[in-house]
Amino acid sequence: MPDKITFAPPGTATDLEEGLALTPKFDASGLVTAVATDAASGEVLMVAHMNAEALARTIATGEAWYFSRSRGALWKKGESSGHSQRVVEMRVDCDQDAVWIKVEQSGGACHTGRRSCFYRAVPLGKAGAIALTPCEDRVFDPKTVYRKA
Amino acid sequence: MPDKITFAPPGTATDLEEGLALTPKFDASGLVTAVATDAASGEVLMVAHMNAEALARTIATGEAWYFSRSRGALWKKGESSGHSQRVVEMRVDCDQDAVWIKVEQSGGACHTGRRSCFYRAVPLGKAGAIALTPCEDRVFDPKTVYRKA
Numbered sequence: 001m002p003d004k005i006t007f008a009p010p011g012t013a014t015d016l017e018e019g020l021a022l023t024p025k026f027d028a029s030g031l032v033t034a035v036a037t038d039a040a041s042g043e044v045l046m047v048a049h050m051n052a053e054a055l056a057r058t059i060a061t062g063e064a065w066y067f068s069r070s071r072g073a074l075w076k077k078g079e080s081s082g083h084s085q086r087v088v089e090m091r092v093d094c095d096q097d098a099v100w101i102k103v104e105q106s107g108g109a110c111h112t113g114r115r116s117c118f119y120r121a122v123p124l125g126k127a128g129a130i131a132l133t134p135c136e137d138r139v140f141d142p143k144t145v146y147r148k149a
Numbered sequence: 150m151p152d153k154i155t156f157a158p159p160g161t162a163t164d165l166e167e168g169l170a171l172t173p174k175f176d177a178s179g180l181v182t183a184v185a186t187d188a189a190s191g192e193v194l195m196v197a198h199m200n201a202e203a204l205a206r207t208i209a210t211g212e213a214w215y216f217s218r219s220r221g222a223l224w225k226k227g228e229s230s231g232h233s234q235r236v237v238e239m240r241v242d243c244d245q246d247a248v249w250i251k252v253e254q255s256g257g258a259c260h261t262g263r264r265s266c267f268y269r270a271v272p273l274g275k276a277g278a279i280a281l282t283p284c285e286d287r288v289f290d291p292k293t294v295y296r297k298a
Contacts, residue, residue, distance in 0.1 A: 022279035035184050042191020049248040062218035062273045098196040100267045112166050118240035118249045124211045130171035
């Protein structure tokens with residue numbers, strides 16, 4: 001990887017929407033939204049962010065890299081947990097501020113131990129305080145997987 | 150709908166992740182990320198944002214509402230195009246800053262006329278300038294659908 005990753009800057013709305021050049025529209029923090037789905041089941045596994053370097057590394061290597069807003073750091077999915085994501089397909093959306101990756105997820109995507117971060121359902125047809133419904137069990141024990149050396 | 154929609158404020162990380170109260174973690178602009186997938190195919194249709202009112206209306210009505218950052222306005226999906234989204238299921242992620250809705254999409258989700266906003270593939274294993282590959286045809290003509298009265 002070169003030291004400084006850059007993509008061509010976004011052009012007009014028409015260029016972004018109908019062009020065939022990847023010109024990501026990074027936000028004020030230099031990030032695009034990334035949605036990872038399970039390539040086999042279609043389940044949404046996680047929503048995270050990529051900066052230019054994470055996006056370039058993901059494209060180049062076919063392994064998912066992200067940028068952690070809370071830690072302010074580039075992050076290879078699975079570097080702590082071993083639960084990496086092999087990217088089967090990547091797509092970009094109309095205004096190029098979001099990417100969708102279909103991945104083969106080893107273990108679980110969520111740091112809480114579930115396969116998907118979306119392990120609670122929100123009931124519909126309600127108003128006021130909303131009680132969530134758990135809908136996924138843990139597939140690993142985060143205390144074991146994220147144990148410090 | 151009451152005039153002012155509020156949700157209980159987020160608690161600790163453990164409350165957010167393991168609690169059964171919906172306490173969305175809105176960003177500095179008052180938004181959460183919303184990912185809409187096709188309930189039948191699993192395809193990601195769009196990535197957008199909801200403010201508290203859009204989220205409450207989506208939960209209460211089972212129809213997708215969003216908040217447009219560019220227009221600064223609440224927006225019922227399909228209000229211009231007729232291409233609404235009936236929500237079959239909603240889930241919230243671990244830190245409650247993103248929701249996933251599985252929808253029955255009428256017509257197409259993308260304002261460019263495609264069923265999904267993710268109509269271009271990003272080739273993997275490349276570095277430098279990236280050429281996109283179109284992978285979805287239009288399902289409607291935006292010039293006709295968004296024609297002004």
